[in-house]
Amino acid sequence: MERPLTELIDLREGPLAREAYEHAGGYEAARRAVCDMPPREVIKTVEDSGLKGRGGAGFLTGMKWGFVPAGDDAPRPRYLICNADEMEPGTFKDRYLMEGNPHQLIEGMIIAAHAIQAEIGYIFLRDEYHRSAEALRRALAEAREAGYLGDSVFGSAFSCDIHLHTSAGRYICGEETALLNALEGRRAVPRAKPPFPPVVGLFGKPTIVNNVETLCCVPHIVSKGSKWFRQLSLTSDGGTKIFGVSGRVKNPGLWELPMGTPLREVIEGHAGGMRGGYRFRGVIPGGASTDFLVEEHLDIPLDFESVQKAGSRLGTGTMIVLDDRTCPVGMVHNLERFFAQESCGWCTPCRDGIPWIQKTLAAIEAGRGRPDDIELLHMHTRHLGPGRTFCAFAPGAMEPLQSALKYFDDDFRRHIADGRCPYNNHQTGNSNGNHHH
Amino acid sequence: MATITIDGQSYEADPSANLLQAALTLGFDLPYFCWHPALGSVGACRQCAVRQYRDEEDTTGQIVMACMVPVADGLRCSIVEPEAAEFRAEVIEWLMSNHPHDCPVCDEGGECHLQDMTVMTGHCKRRFRFPKRTFRNQYLGPFINHEMNRCIQCYRCVRFYGDYAGGSDLVAMAAHNHVYFGRHEEGILENEFSGNLVEICPTGVFTDKTLKHHYSRKWDMVSSPSVCSHCAVGCNTIASTRYGSVRRILNRYHHDINGYFLCDRGRFGYTFTDAADRLRRPLLHPDRERDVETVAEPAEAMKRIREIFSEATGVAGIGSPRASLESNYALRNLVGSGRFSSGLPRIEHDATTALLEAMRNAPDGPGSLRDAERADAVLILGEDPNNTAPRLALALRQSVRNEPIRADAGSRIPRWHDRAIRDFVQDRKGPLFIAWPASTRLDDLAAGTHRAAPDEIARLGFAVAHAIDPQSPAVTDLDDSASDLASRIARALKEADRPMVVSGTALRSPAIIAAAAATVHALRRTGSGGSSFLAVAPEANTIGDAMLEGAPLETLEQQLESGEVDTLVILENDIYRRLPAPATDRIISKARRIIALDSIATATTNRADVVLPAGSFAESDGTFVNHEGRAQRFFQPLPPAGDVLEAWRWIGRIAAETGTSKQNEWDRLDRVLTALARDCPELAPARDAAPDAAFRANGQRFPRAPRRFSGRTSILSHLSVHEPKPPEDSDSPLSFTMEGHSGQPPAALVSHYWSPGWNSSQALNKFQSEVAGPARGGDPGARLIPGNGPNERPSTAIPAPVPDDDQTLLAVPCYEVFGSDELSARAPAVAERIPKPYVALAPTDAEHHGLDSGDSLNLLIGELRVSAPVRLDPKLPPGLCGIPAGMPGWSVPHLPARASVVT
Amino acid sequence: MLSEEEKREIEAELPHYERRQALCIEALKIVQKHHGWVSDEAVRDVGEFLGMSPHQVDSVATFYNLIYRRKVGRHVIHVCDSVSCWVLGCDAVQDRLCEILGIKPGETTDDERFTLLPIPCLGACDHAPAMLVDKDLHGDLTPDNVEALLERYT
Numbered sequence A: 001m002e003r004p005l006t007e008l009i010d011l012r013e014g015p016l017a018r019e020a021y022e023h024a025g026g027y028e029a030a031r032r033a034v035c036d037m038p039p040r041e042v043i044k045t046v047e048d049s050g051l052k053g054r055g056g057a058g059f060l061t062g063m064k065w066g067f068v069p070a071g072d073d074a075p076r077p078r079y080l081i082c083n084a085d086e087m088e089p090g091t092f093k094d095r096y097l098m099e100g101n102p103h104q105l106i107e108g109m110i111i112a113a114h115a116i117q118a119e120i121g122y123i124f125l126r127d128e129y130h131r132s133a134e135a136l137r138r139a140l141a142e143a144r145e146a147g148y149l150g151d152s153v154f155g156s157a158f159s160c161d162i163h164l165h166t167s168a169g170r171y172i173c174g175e176e177t178a179l180l181n182a183l184e185g186r187r188a189v190p191r192a193k194p195p196f197p198p199v200v201g202l203f204g205k206p207t208i209v210n211n212v213e214t215l216c217c218v219p220h221i222v223s224k225g226s227k228w229f230r231q232l233s234l235t236s237d238g239g240t241k242i243f244g245v246s247g248r249v250k251n252p253g254l255w256e257l258p259m260g261t262p263l264r265e266v267i268e269g270h271a272g273g274m275r276g277g278y279r280f281r282g283v284i285p286g287g288a289s290t291d292f293l294v295e296e297h298l299d300i301p302l303d304f305e306s307v308q309k310a311g312s313r314l315g316t317g318t319m320i321v322l323d324d325r326t327c328p329v330g331m332v333h334n335l336e337r338f339f340a341q342e343s344c345g346w347c348t349p350c351r352d353g354i355p356w357i358q359k360t361l362a363a364i365e366a367g368r369g370r371p372d373d374i375e376l377l378h379m380h381t382r383h384l385g386p387g388r389t390f391c392a393f394a395p396g397a398m399e400p401l402q403s404a405l406k407y408f409d410d411d412f413r414r415h416i417a418d419g420r421c422p423y424n425n426h427q428t429g430n431s432n433g434n435h436h437h
Numbered sequence B: 001m002a003t004i005t006i007d008g009q010s011y012e013a014d015p016s017a018n019l020l021q022a023a024l025t026l027g028f029d030l031p032y033f034c035w036h037p038a039l040g041s042v043g044a045c046r047q048c049a050v051r052q053y054r055d056e057e058d059t060t061g062q063i064v065m066a067c068m069v070p071v072a073d074g075l076r077c078s079i080v081e082p083e084a085a086e087f088r089a090e091v092i093e094w095l096m097s098n099h100p101h102d103c104p105v106c107d108e109g110g111e112c113h114l115q116d117m118t119v120m121t122g123h124c125k126r127r128f129r130f131p132k133r134t135f136r137n138q139y140l141g142p143f144i145n146h147e148m149n150r151c152i153q154c155y156r157c158v159r160f161y162g163d164y165a166g167g168s169d170l171v172a173m174a175a176h177n178h179v180y181f182g183r184h185e186e187g188i189l190e191n192e193f194s195g196n197l198v199e200i201c202p203t204g205v206f207t208d209k210t211l212k213h214h215y216s217r218k219w220d221m222v223s224s225p226s227v228c229s230h231c232a233v234g235c236n237t238i239a240s241t242r243y244g245s246v247r248r249i250l251n252r253y254h255h256d257i258n259g260y261f262l263c264d265r266g267r268f269g270y271t272f273t274d275a276a277d278r279l280r281r282p283l284l285h286p287d288r289e290r291d292v293e294t295v296a297e298p299a300e301a302m303k304r305i306r307e308i309f310s311e312a313t314g315v316a317g318i319g320s321p322r323a324s325l326e327s328n329y330a331l332r333n334l335v336g337s338g339r340f341s342s343g344l345p346r347i348e349h350d351a352t353t354a355l356l357e358a359m360r361n362a363p364d365g366p367g368s369l370r371d372a373e374r375a376d377a378v379l380i381l382g383e384d385p386n387n388t389a390p391r392l393a394l395a396l397r398q399s400v401r402n403e404p405i406r407a408d409a410g411s412r413i414p415r416w417h418d419r420a421i422r423d424f425v426q427d428r429k430g431p432l433f434i435a436w437p438a439s440t441r442l443d444d445l446a447a448g449t450h451r452a453a454p455d456e457i458a459r460l461g462f463a464v465a466h467a468i469d470p471q472s473p474a475v476t477d478l479d480d481s482a483s484d485l486a487s488r489i490a491r492a493l494k495e496a497d498r499p500m501v502v503s504g505t506a507l508r509s510p511a512i513i514a515a516a517a518a519t520v521h522a523l524r525r526t527g528s529g530g531s532s533f534l535a536v537a538p539e540a541n542t543i544g545d546a547m548l549e550g551a552p553l554e555t556l557e558q559q560l561e562s563g564e565v566d567t568l569v570i571l572e573n574d575i576y577r578r579l580p581a582p583a584t585d586r587i588i589s590k591a592r593r594i595i596a597l598d599s600i601a602t603a604t605t606n607r608a609d610v611v612l613p614a615g616s617f618a619e620s621d622g623t624f625v626n627h628e629g630r631a632q633r634f635f636q637p638l639p640p641a642g643d644v645l646e647a648w649r650w651i652g653r654i655a656a657e658t659g660t661s662k663q664n665e666w667d668r669l670d671r672v673l674t675a676l677a678r679d680c681p682e683l684a685p686a687r688d689a690a691p692d693a694a695f696r697a698n699g700q701r702f703p704r705a706p707r708r709f710s711g712r713t714s715i716l717s718h719l720s721v722h723e724p725k726p727p728e729d730s731d732s733p734l735s736f737t738m739e740g741h742s743g744q745p746p747a748a749l750v751s752h753y754w755s756p757g758w759n760s761s762q763a764l765n766k767f768q769s770e771v772a773g774p775a776r777g778g779d780p781g782a783r784l785i786p787g788n789g790p791n792e793r794p795s796t797a798i799p800a801p802v803p804d805d806d807q808t809l810l811a812v813p814c815y816e817v818f819g820s821d822e823l824s825a826r827a828p829a830v831a832e833r834i835p836k837p838y839v840a841l842a843p844t845d846a847e848h849h850g851l852d853s854g855d856s857l858n859l860l861i862g863e864l865r866v867s868a869p870v871r872l873d874p875k876l877p878p879g880l881c882g883i884p885a886g887m888p889g890w891s892v893p894h895l896p897a898r899a900s901v902v903t
Numbered sequence C: 001m002l003s004e005e006e007k008r009e010i011e012a013e014l015p016h017y018e019r020r021q022a023l024c025i026e027a028l029k030i031v032q033k034h035h036g037w038v039s040d041e042a043v044r045d046v047g048e049f050l051g052m053s054p055h056q057v058d059s060v061a062t063f064y065n066l067i068y069r070r071k072v073g074r075h076v077i078h079v080c081d082s083v084s085c086w087v088l089g090c091d092a093v094q095d096r097l098c099e100i101l102g103i104k105p106g107e108t109t110d111d112e113r114f115t116l117l118p119i120p121c122l123g124a125c126d127h128a129p130a131m132l133v134d135k136d137l138h139g140d141l142t143p144d145n146v147e148a149l150l151e152r153y154t
């Protein structure tokens, strides 16, 4: 089984240095793309590969690049941004790629920058990833030194530099337009779409934002071709995918697997199944803002379309497992507290609706729930859906809640009827308050 | 026009609008918060939700925010669809989860947009059962009260204050449901447009602190349409009163002038009408030299005036740029045009005359604030708008966005889409050039500034004209940087679709005005169609006064000298503010008798034999002619009390009393206007500034009091249970009661904005022909100076370069939004904001004289000694010093002038 | 006043951005690196340096979680309270930390040695529960092993 993105990674050895990376064939794709391939051809190749964004929304990468206005009178400069904010709870895949093989990301960015003719690139990294920052900083310096960044990349007419920007912490910064505001030194409130970033982006100029994993796929697509990339997958969405599992499984971790690998194989095979004494109850398949899947879904293939059909989203592909001794209400409360906390405060439903949800869940969990609360929660999931809030944050926040209400309805009702949480392993302790500023 | 379908009915709508705007224009009640007609859409509050359908087949549709949907042919949507309606009610429920529900003690209660929208959505039952989050409030200065718990986080305040008005000290802080709107630390809000927060805020977070001192509910106040009396822009206002005093000023929409916004001088300056030094009774001064004054009955004062007139060898009249057109005209008529003075010293008089000439000659007539807002290249020649015509500065601040927006070829963002436009435009600014001796508060927008002496500013202007069109004479000996700047300005103006030149009398320089006119004409000659000249004048009726063509004050001095005249009638003019005290003293002492009319006690009224109490704007009907030559009528919200009468009415009585005219000939405003129209054809359209007193709708007057007025029978019940007869109004079609026509009056007669379901000032939407468009039935006022004046070549006397002079400084006037205006400076809240006396000095000059910031500087200007602490202005060129004009207690008139430093 | 070093560090970032004000967050972080937190005075200084009002700087500063507008201890413990860590018992870990330090979340110990701040997911979910002390990531925490971990931070 091919693992193009991760085969060179060994975290015990630290980040792969440039020499080792080049020894394994690194930077050849970038050199070829920049020196020999016209931008349109690069875009075409990526389009044909069927690469879909790995940041959660699953948009076709090549198609997105094609939206950047081309031609001599198109606005300049253009920007390429790598979204390395990775603050979605349960998600830890980008960190692995950056700490393990930073040059792979840089190479992907060089190719992407060339494809859209961007002269400036940024890596927008969350502040807590100190090790990633170190690895990237060193790798950027190495690449610059080698002439792969800066003026005339690989000796070509193309010039591009990449800067590392570390964030100051806010989940909403990962939303690509909020990210633009953060990069401009403003409050990270999302922007209105349309216009979309490929047309009006950073500093008002055409901008492409891509996830770390997405960009890491690019060198491999260029070097081995779009057909090869498609056949890596078991389904129609091309490539491999880094899947992760956390929760009470025997062997939590990350694995690069073919797109379309069945959910059961990931949880029971790679993650080793549930720890002794625990049973599987459900899983959030792609980070905090995706719907729960349960027992009946274990055999679905993990690709964008299939997971959607099952009523959830592939999201980031990093899943959080709920076991039978953990309170689902408590788990959803934890998630909604996160969302209430991280709402940017721009639009009403999210800013004032999610705290209400969170307080209601806290009350239920603490045995102070009321029968009407369930309907109130349902009402919120309806009214915080797509289109009703300014950005996708709040609809994302509703996904685990609405599916929990569906699959764990009994648990909610028991809490309210009994006036206490029937699971005694989780007390609502300190972490119920709002302590971030 | 596009055809759209709302709830199955089809309508015509403007394709450049968004769906919310269109729905409101069509008369639908669709709730909203974050959208504002002047600020555009940002989609934050999610209140304006409707269901949109793809086409006729689509029955599912999706919920969208109307404010973010462009109107397009074939657009289909439903407002009444149950889920959209439920969502709108839910938005209110969310907003109310933390709202304190303190309407009974909230100043906004009864005119609250949040209340209106709550009722509109039908939300009424509270389900949120958890504690509310609370905030701490901040002290924000004398104008604005802060009550953060009422906030619904619509972001309008910071969008207005920061994005629109350029203020940098009110921001959004923190995140999630802790978002807080305030300052980094508490303190006075700096921006001179802060008062608009009162109307921008849809609830009671930002309220009018001056109103709070004598609070009354909207429904308990009697209001009338008024015109701001604090500068020449002439913003339209609503003045509201109760118990005989003005309680607040609100914006009255005028499409071409103030739109939705006023400046703080205009909003908070009104309390001068209630100040202790208001004149309310006639006064006699038996001995003008000694400080003895007796209060007289009107008849007694009239008797004295008759005596004075019968003894007089000749009577001259001193008019005033702050008195109404009617009062000035009445005075001119009383004394004869040969003995009528504009009330201005020659230095100001000549500049004003030059300005009026330039306005008459301007190819398209004088420009309006709306023109300024739409200009895409602007040159300001010798004005400091933030301080001389504040509302203009706000308009110019918007103008710099036009050019960058025009550059948006690819994305074609609709103009109302504020959020996206700002992301696109970023910090890019269109061309705005400022020529003014010192720094200005528009400098942050300027593509270039020229800080120089008045004559050098004029020279720059002529150089621009020459660079545009070589037919304009060249300026010799211009230094390189000024020539470079001139060509940059010329290029920007020529490339623009709507270039504008702003100039006025601030530096009392006819040459500057001529240079501005030359530039406008050069642009016109070289084919720029939309070139526009915007004239700035200092006072509410400077232009109206100038159009009566009186003589400068100095001419009167000669007439007194020659003995041709020995008696003066001084109308609402403190001539001590206009001429240096020694010169004024000479005039006063040469006049054997002086009759003064004013609403306030001044140094001049103190030296008059007879003082008659004139109405302020609050007790008068009359007309001001604004900076663009627009005659605008203001109506008294208060029936004159005590002995107070409109000045024109007093003068009419004097005329009748002294036999200069028939008894009572002018006891009606309309009669004065008819005579004026007969006498002065150019001013004749002033009659049409508003409907005359006989105007009725269905035989009914237009009420000043709102329908819900509860004071009618109770207001005097502590004195008497008998309902007093309401005062009558012989001069306007307005009544002082709640009775009368219940429909909308013509715009000139709008006393309050109210419409069923709309108790806040947002009801204004219902008074416009389309949202943000002209008033229904047309905006009020009458333009007196039409376009296409004689296309005369303007004067081309180019001043010589200002010679170097080590011995003296050139003292130029500078202005303060709070302080330079005589009337507003008497309002306590404004007085708190007046800077301490200062003289602005360039650091090099200060060093030269061994002075540091704050040190006392003594200047000799002609016969006048001026002493004030130094304020260092690094932007001021060496050789100049700036002295604030018109400051209460230490006004230094008659500048520019040479000043020598005395030690 | 910003120190020369702070100014140098901020200026080094300047060429990477199209407008000076874009450095706002970067500058605040540089100041914080040197002082541990961002004081009112620092807000004013950064504003002056970047051509922003202190209000505008604070508007940005107060938005972000990791700009400390209050004084923190010599070491900041960021204990993850997000979902994976919660499933694996971060509440108990946090309670234990509070007990050891004698403070509540959001507080600083009297000796100014530690500040305890909960933080969203640290991206260490496979080693949950996790915490970050200064720049060091610690995973697989239990109420029993945290005390020893803190010893090396003096």
Ligand SMILES: Cc1cc2nc3c(=O)[nH]c(=O)nc-3n(C[C@H](O)[C@H](O)[C@H](O)COP(=O)(O)O)c2cc1C
Binding pocket: A052, A053, A054, A055, A056, A057, A058, A059, A061, A083, A084, A085, A086, A087, A088, A171, A172, A173, A174, A175, A176, A177, A209, A210, A211, A212, A214, A215, A391, A392, A393, A396
């Ligand atoms: C609230 C929110 C948070 C997000 N956080 C991230 C993130 O941390 N990393 C990321 O790559 N994408 C994130 N996204 C998705 C981005 O908006 C964007 O779609 C993505 O970066 C595009 O890259 P891709 O096309 O390569 O997936 C987030 C979206 C939302 C709505």
Ligand code: SF4
Binding pocket: A172, A190, A342, A343, A344, A345, A346, A347, A348, A350, A351, A389, A390, A391, A392, A393, A394, A395
């Ligand atoms: S849904 Fe609204 S408040 Fe929530 S993060 Fe998006 S824009 Fe901000």
Ligand code: FES
Binding pocket: B020, B031, B032, B033, B034, B035, B042, B043, B044, B045, B046, B047, B048, B049, B065, B066, B067, B068
């Ligand atoms: S008015 Fe439309 S979202 Fe606020």
